Amino acid sequence: MDYITSTAALSLLLGGLGVFGLFRLLQWMxxxxxxxxxxxxxxxxxxxxxxxxxxxxxxxxxxxxxxxxxxxxxxxxxxxxxxxxxxxxxxxxxxxxxxxxxxxxxxxxxxxxxxxxxxxxxxxxxxxxxxxxxxxxxxxxxxxxxxxxxxxxxxxxxxxxxxxxxxxxxxxxxxxxxxxxxxxxxxxxxxxxxxxxxxxxxxxxxxxxxxxxxxxxxxxxxxADLVPSLAIYLRTLAPRVFFSIMASRARKERKPKNS
Structure with a gap:
């Protein structure tokens, strides 16, 4: 009984995967x-x-x-x-x-x-x-x-x-x-x-x-690559941290101009 049940479950799984694969193919087409x-x-x-x-x-x-x-x-x-x-x-x-x-x-x-x-x-x-x-x-x-x-x-x-x-x-x-x-x-x-x-x-x-x-x-x-993508999430979830980082970056970019 357990064998029959397992076989039936496997058949249902494979059948479901087949239907899903067909659905994905039709969607792609x-x-x-x-x-x-x-x-x-x-x-x-x-x-x-x-x-x-x-x-x-x-x-x-x-x-x-x-x-x-x-x-x-x-x-x-x-x-x-x-x-x-x-x-x-x-x-x-x-x-x-x-x-x-x-x-x-x-x-x-x-x-x-x-x-x-x-x-x-x-x-x-x-x-x-x-x-x-x-x-x-x-x-x-x-x-x-x-x-x-x-x-x-x-x-x-x-x-x-x-x-x-x-x-x-x-x-x-x-x-x-x-x-x-x-x-x-x-x-x-x-x-x-x-x-x-x-x-x-x-x-x-x-x-x-x-x-x-x-x-x-x-x-x-x-x-976007990893860093810009993370920056978007940081801007949303931790804006104070984000603006602190941007302020530091601005100071570093300005230094050569004033030196």
Missing amino acids: RMKAYLRSAVVVITGATSGLGRECAKAFHAAGAKLVLCGRNVEALEELTRELAASPASQGKTHRPLTVAFDLADPESIAPAAARILQCFGHVDILVNNAGISYRGTIADTKVDVDRRVMEINYFGPVALTKALLPSMVTRRQGHIVAISSVQGKISIPFRSAYMDKNTAQGRSPAEVAQEVLAAVRKKKKDVVV
Whole structure:
């Protein structure tokens, strides 16, 4: 009786694992199919993370609308993607829309051109942004305004311009990309965060993380190494300790300047 019971339990376990494995396979296939032929708009597509995101989403089979200020750079990227091995018969040729996020008057016309490319937008990747390094006392308000215009108001305006079409179709995915330093206070990043790609993940690695997050439709993803990840938790759980460490770091960074 014990043998029969154990065999039955094992069969049920293996059967459950089989069902779970099948479920995971179907889920993976569904996530992979989600991006195939999806219309993906990427801002700031000509350099850094935006460029790598363009490569990643293009290889996944998405229909890309690449956005940026430099027409020549956008066309060069389009040619590069079209000539890539991933393009052999299974991808779509990217389209481009050039405009400046810092110009509020250009955003509505740009959104209209974006919608004309494929008739709709499935995924908007708000990637474009600028960085700045400096103390609060030395940073002019004009710098703060420009950073906010490009990094906040521009993406918000573009999102609002494309949102009605998503609501009408009852389908849409909006991705907001920012530095992990937006979650914590770092010395000398008064207006926005300095880019330290040499000390962190490469743009290609982060692009794959973005692609995976979109496929899985995750709500919030932190892509960072151990120390920045711990800093986020420390900022939340022990803010006094966190700010004490940051103050010490600020003093150390300022010393060479005053010596």
